Amino acid sequence: MPNLRLARRVGRIQPSATLALTARARALKAEGKDVVALTAGEPDFETPMAIRESAIESLRKGGAVGRYTPVGGTPELVQAVIGKFRRDNALEYRPEQVLVSCGAKHSIFNAIGALVDDGDEVIVPAPYWVSYPEMIRFFGGTPVVVDTSSTGFVLTPEALKRAMTPRTRLVIVNSPSNPTGAVWDRAAQQAIADAVAGTDVAVISDEIYEKLVYGGQHVAFAGLSKDACERTVTVNGVAKAYAMTGWRIGYVGGPAPVVKAMNALQSHSTSNPTTVAQLATLAALQKDPDELPRWRAQYQARRDRMVAGLNAAKGVKCATPGGAFYVFPDCRGWIGKRHGDAVLKDDAAICEALLTRALVGGVPGGEFGAPGFVRFSYAASDAEIGKAIERIQKFASELV
Numbered sequence: 001m002p003n004l005r006l007a008r009r010v011g012r013i014q015p016s017a018t019l020a021l022t023a024r025a026r027a028l029k030a031e032g033k034d035v036v037a038l039t040a041g042e043p044d045f046e047t048p049m050a051i052r053e054s055a056i057e058s059l060r061k062g063g064a065v066g067r068y069t070p071v072g073g074t075p076e077l078v079q080a081v082i083g084k085f086r087r088d089n090a091l092e093y094r095p096e097q098v099l100v101s102c103g104a105k106h107s108i109f110n111a112i113g114a115l116v117d118d119g120d121e122v123i124v125p126a127p128y129w130v131s132y133p134e135m136i137r138f139f140g141g142t143p144v145v146v147d148t149s150s151t152g153f154v155l156t157p158e159a160l161k162r163a164m165t166p167r168t169r170l171v172i173v174n175s176p177s178n179p180t181g182a183v184w185d186r187a188a189q190q191a192i193a194d195a196v197a198g199t200d201v202a203v204i205s206d207e208i209y210e211k212l213v214y215g216g217q218h219v220a221f222a223g224l225s226k227d228a229c230e231r232t233v234t235v236n237g238v239a240k241a242y243a244m245t246g247w248r249i250g251y252v253g254g255p256a257p258v259v260k261a262m263n264a265l266q267s268h269s270t271s272n273p274t275t276v277a278q279l280a281t282l283a284a285l286q287k288d289p290d291e292l293p294r295w296r297a298q299y300q301a302r303r304d305r306m307v308a309g310l311n312a313a314k315g316v317k318c319a320t321p322g323g324a325f326y327v328f329p330d331c332r333g334w335i336g337k338r339h340g341d342a343v344l345k346d347d348a349a350i351c352e353a354l355l356t357r358a359l360v361g362g363v364p365g366g367e368f369g370a371p372g373f374v375r376f377s378y379a380a381s382d383a384e385i386g387k388a389i390e391r392i393q394k395f396a397s398e399l400v
């Protein structure tokens, strides 16, 4: 047997915990267990019919749908992205500042790949989405994690400045946040923009949950000032807003030299995102689907139900998030307790017991840099949410 050595860079990363736990919950379901999987952040709604129809039509037509497109997307889609940024965010990009990729995750991967060198430091506010630190490590950088749990899950300029060193190359901003659902208001984001002004630090602003804000208003980081725009790669995509996770289309607007490097990287990996998905996205980006306001109202009602249900569970504290479709309850009150013969020594043990004993899937907060918390996605049907709450409350009442 040859001794096949793996590259050191893959030794620095772990498989995605969100995806691994989703697969685990699905496997239990396939075995016939009645699991409520609140693991993945994936809308339970159908991709709107008008979007699917436009894909079907282009497949019938043939021709271009079966061919490569330019690496960064068709000229029409690039124009639609420019139009979206103008309409929703008052941002003006030229075509060379836009790149369409295979999902927002791919956009972020390309951006980190284009910006981060060996030894560079990247400031990652915690709780963070699982993939940011992994991607940073993959490209040889060092994630500098800054805890925001004592400041309402908002990064303060003081904490940011304390974490910055001459090696800081990049700051990650993510509002609305995965996993906390926190929405950073204009003042909070402006304070971050002011803290990096005058430096050579870049910003990746992951705005994939932009359309899912309840009450407040989404703020595009690059729209704060000319300086913010010149240093920011704005990431967005169709997955969460339009129930299009499987289509894998993300996109960015950003400084032309950074986008050019991202395009070069993409040209050697995936080439263009799948053509039929680009054609479907064109329909989605020209105008928000009619379903969106109804979905948003449904998510908000589910959020309220989840927050109330979790706060009624013994030992749990849950803040009301302003956006996305996650709740992030503090379950530290459960640590050290027992459920039957299972000892809840940390959030991983909590999620294991919840999954196998209460048949509710969640993701341990430790995966997001917040041990003792658990992330539940409420992008699930009302019936599933009702079942999950009942089971979590029963589980909490059985702890000793």
Ligand code: GLU
Pocket: 016, 018, 019, 039, 040, 041, 042, 105, 130, 131, 178
């Ligand atoms: N972004 C979603 C989540 O956090 C989907 C899975 C993933 O890409 O991490 O659950």
